[in-house]
Amino acid sequence: MSQHDLASIARALVAPGKGILAADESAPTIKKRFDSISVDSTETNRRDYREFMFRAPGSEQYISGVILYDETLRQKAADGTPLVEILKQNGIIPGIKVDMGAKPLAGHPDEKVTEGLDGLRDRLNEYAELGAQFAKWRAVITIGEDMPSRACYTANAHALARYAALCQEAGLVPIVEPEVLMDGKHTQARSEEVTSEILHLVFGALYRQDVNLEGILLKPNMVLSGYECPQQASVQEVAEATVRVFQRHVPAAVPGIVFLSGGQSDELATAHLSAMNALDTARPWELSFSYGRALQASALKAWGGKKESIPAAQEAYLHRARCNSAARYGKYDASMEKGAAKGDKLVSQD
Ligand code: 13P
Numbered sequence: 001m002s003q004h005d006l007a008s009i010a011r012a013l014v015a016p017g018k019g020i021l022a023a024d025e026s027a028p029t030i031k032k033r034f035d036s037i038s039v040d041s042t043e044t045n046r047r048d049y050r051e052f053m054f055r056a057p058g059s060e061q062y063i064s065g066v067i068l069y070d071e072t073l074r075q076k077a078a079d080g081t082p083l084v085e086i087l088k089q090n091g092i093i094p095g096i097k098v099d100m101g102a103k104p105l106a107g108h109p110d111e112k113v114t115e116g117l118d119g120l121r122d123r124l125n126e127y128a129e130l131g132a133q134f135a136k137w138r139a140v141i142t143i144g145e146d147m148p149s150r151a152c153y154t155a156n157a158h159a160l161a162r163y164a165a166l167c168q169e170a171g172l173v174p175i176v177e178p179e180v181l182m183d184g185k186h187t188q189a190r191s192e193e194v195t196s197e198i199l200h201l202v203f204g205a206l207y208r209q210d211v212n213l214e215g216i217l218l219k220p221n222m223v224l225s226g227y228e229c230p231q232q233a234s235v236q237e238v239a240e241a242t243v244r245v246f247q248r249h250v251p252a253a254v255p256g257i258v259f260l261s262g263g264q265s266d267e268l269a270t271a272h273l274s275a276m277n278a279l280d281t282a283r284p285w286e287l288s289f290s291y292g293r294a295l296q297a298s299a300l301k302a303w304g305g306k307k308e309s310i311p312a313a314q315e316a317y318l319h320r321a322r323c324n325s326a327a328r329y330g331k332y333d334a335s336m337e338k339g340a341a342k343g344d345k346l347v348s349q350d
Contacts, residue, residue, distance in 0.1 A: 001171030003168075003212050003214065003215055005171070006168060006171070006173050006212065006214070006215030007212075007214040007215050007255065009093065009133050009134060009173045009215075010134075010173045010214070010215055010216065010217055010255045010256065011255050011256075012064060012065075012093060013064045013065045013093060013134065013173070013217060013256065013258070013288075014064070014217065014255055014256030014258065014286035014288045015064050016328065016329075017061070017062065017325045017328050017329065018061075018062055018063060018064035018288070018325065018328070019062070019063065019064065019258060019288040019289035019290060019291070019321075019324055019325070019328065020063070020064060020065045020066065020067060020095070020175075020258055020288070020289065020290035020291075021053065021063050021065075021066045021067070021290075021291070021292075021295050021296075021321075022066075022067045022136070022260070022290050022291060022292035022295075023050055023053060023066050023067060023068060023069075023072070023292070023296070024067040024068055024069045024072075024095075024096070024097035024136060024292075024349075025069060025292065025349055026069060026097075026101065026349065026350060027041070027069075027071070028350055029347070029349045029350050030046055030049075030069075032347045033296075033300060033346055033347070034046075034049075034305075036300075036344060036346065036347075037300060037301060037303070037304050037305060038304075038305075039304070039305035043071070043075075045305060046071065046072070046075075047072075047075050047076075047077070047078070047083070048078070048307075049300075049303065050068075050072050050075075050083060051077050051078065051083060051086070052303065052310045052313060052314055052317075053066075053296070053299065053314070053317050054066065054083055054086045054087055054090070054092070055077075055086060055314075056314040056317050056318050056321075057314070057318075058318065059090070059092070059317070059318060059321055060090045060091045060092055061325070062318075062321035062322055062324065062325040063092055063321055064092065064093060065092060065093035065094070065095050065133075065134060066087055066092055066093075066094060066095065067095040067096065067097055067134075067136050067175070067290070068083075068084075068094060068095065068096050068097070068132070069096075069097055070096070070097075073094070073096055073127065073130050073131070073132060074130065082131075084130065084131040084132075085131075088131065093133050093134065094131050094132050094133060095132055095133065095134040095135060095136060095175070096127045096132040096134075096135050096136070096172075097135070097136045097137075097138075098116060098120065098123060098124065098127065098135045098136065098137060098163070098167075099114045099115070099116040099136070099137040099138055099163070100114075100115045100116035101114065101115060101116070101350060102114045102115075102138070102139070102140040102350070103115050105149075105151060105152055105155060107151065108147075108149050108151055108152060110142065110144065110147060111141075111142055111147060111148065111149060111151070111152040112139075112140045112142070112152070113139075113152070113155045113156055113159065114137060114138060114139045114140065114156060114159055114160075115159075116137070116163075117159060117162055117163065117166075120163065120166050121166055121169070121170065124166055124167060124169075124170035124172055125170055127170075127172070128170050128171055128172055132172060133172060133173065134167075134172055134173035134174070134175060134217075135163075135167045135172045135173070135174055135175065136174075136175040136177060136219070137159070137160060137163040137164075137174065137175070137176070137177060138177040138179055138219075138349070139156035139157075139159065139160055139177060139178045139179065140156075140179050140181060141153070141156065141178060141179065141180045141181065141194065141198055142181050142183075142184075143180065143181065143184050143186045143190060143191065143194055143226065144184060144186075148194060148197075148198075153197060153198055153201050154201065156178060156198070157178070157198065157201035157202045157204070157205040158205050160176050160177075160178060160202055160205065160206075161202070161205035161206045161208065161209040161211060162209060163176075164176055164206055164209065164211045164216055165209040165210065165211050168211060168212060168215055168216075173215055173216065173217065174211075174215075174216050174217075175216070175217045175218075175219045175258065175290065176202060176206070176216055176217070176218050176219065177218075177219035177220070177260065178198045178199065178202050178220060179219075179220070179221050179260055179262065180194050180195050180198060180220075180221045181221070181262070181348075182221060182224050182226065182227055182262045182263060182264070183226065183227055183228075183263070184226035184227070184228060184229075185226050185228045185229050186225070186226040186229060187225055187226070187229055187231065188223060188224060188225040188229070188231075188233040188237065188238070188241060190226075191221075191223050191224060191225065191226065191241075192223045192241050192244075192245055195220065195221065195223055195245050196245050196248065196249055199218075199220070199245065199246075199249035199250060200249050203249060203250070203251065213251055213253040213254050214253050214254075214255060216254060217254070217255065217256045217257070217258050217290075218250060218254055218256070218257045218258070218285075219257075219258050219259070219260055219290050220246075220257060220259065220260070221259070221260060221262050222238055222242045222259055222262070222264075222272050223238060223241040223242040223245055224238055224262075224264070227263070235268070235271050235272060235275050236275060238272050238275070239272060239275035239276040239278075239279055240279065242272070242276060243276050243279055243281060243283065243287075246285070247281070247282060250285060252284035252285065254285050255285060255286060256285055256286040256287075256288055257285050257286070257287050257288070258288045258289060258290035259272075259273060259287075259288070259289055259290065259291070260290060260291065260292070261289075261291040261292065261293050261294030261295075262348075263293065263345070263346075263348060264294060265294075265345075266293075266294045266295075266297055266298060266320055266342075266343060267334065267337060269289070269291060269294035269324075270294070270320070270323045270324050270327050270332050271327075271332060271334070273287065273288075273289055273324065273327040273328070273332070274326065274327035274330050274331065274332035275330070276330075277327060277328060277329060277330035278330030278331075279330075286328075287328075288328055289324045289327070289328075291320075291324065292349065293343075293346045293348075294320065294324075295317065295320045295321060295324070296317065296320075296343070296346075297343025297344060297345075297346050298316040298317070298319070298320060298340070298341045298342055298343035299313045299314070299316040299317035299320070299341075299343070300313075300343060300346070301316075301341070301342070301343045301344055302315075302316040302341050312341070315341070316340070316341040316343075319340050319341070322336075323336050323337070
């Protein structure tokens with residue numbers, strides 16, 4: 001696949017009014033999510049849950065792509081159609097999570113480094129044959145006393161760049177995800193400092209590995225105050241600090257920045273995205289979403305494992321997708337939430 005093809009997939013993923021659904025929870029993570037609604041994490045239940053989102057009528061107006069987990073990429077719907085085909089028939093691009101999880105970093109027991117580079121070339125080739133057109137690798141950066149360490153910053157930036165180069169070689173668009181966790185007592189200023197540092201290092205590493213920036217997407221955190229910080233930044237302050245960091249550290253060649261939701265409430269994740277897109281400032285990249293929890297929490301609760309609840313669960317999912325689509329234009333308004341189903345707080349991916 002040419003660099004040109006990679007760039008057109010990347011641009012299609014951030015087409016106007018559309019964003020990405022992250023439905024790539026690993027087996028242990030989806031079990032925790034199902035535990036919260038007292039549903040067993042069987043292969044059939046996992047299939048039924050993902051299938052109703054993929055079949056949600058009209059979702060392709062708001063959703064450009066879906067990130068899948070290995071099992072889902074190989075799974076068939078109840079009627080025998082591969083789940084990947086359902087997405088493709090609806091004009092939604094299938095993607096795949098390819099990292100093997102964030103593991104303790106040697107010498108830094110409270111920090112993580114994401115593993116999965118060994119054998120990645122072969123796995124990427126197989127995923128491309130199975131229909132994936134883009135991939136995701138999530139690095140996790142924790143803010144705390146003496147953290148992040150230099151070791152954590154550099155090990156994760158290097159791995160992200162190695163992954164991105166391998167993806168482009170295999171014809172997959174890499175989503176590069178350096179996630180600075182929002183948990184902790186830190187201030188918004190500290191979050192801005194750490195987000196700046198990791199972005200600076202990641203783009204340096206991508207440059208050194210000859211990654212073509214037109215053919216990637218960046219998936220970062222927003223710049224929030226730590227969840228336990230007594231002083232919480234306003235929606236406007238979050239929008240301004242977040243866009244400022246990107247203006248300083250993300251080259252204009254990158255077609256899109258697709259945020260993770262990171263444990264924010266559904267409404268706040270949408271409000272922040274909308275406020276960023278409403279700012280009167282330079283934005284050379286599309287600012288979009290690649291939410292897991294903030295697109296799924298209300299749908300998961302509405303479903304509750306019951307077949308008869310699928311239409312209500314699909315509506316809960318479509319509602320969030322619609323609100324985030326409006327946020328792509330800076331046009332989300334809290335009044336859109338009137339009468340909408342609510343979700344519960346969900347645990348992070350592992
Ligand atoms: P959340 O939106 O739930 O943070 O997850 C997105 C994701 O894909 C994390 O890797």
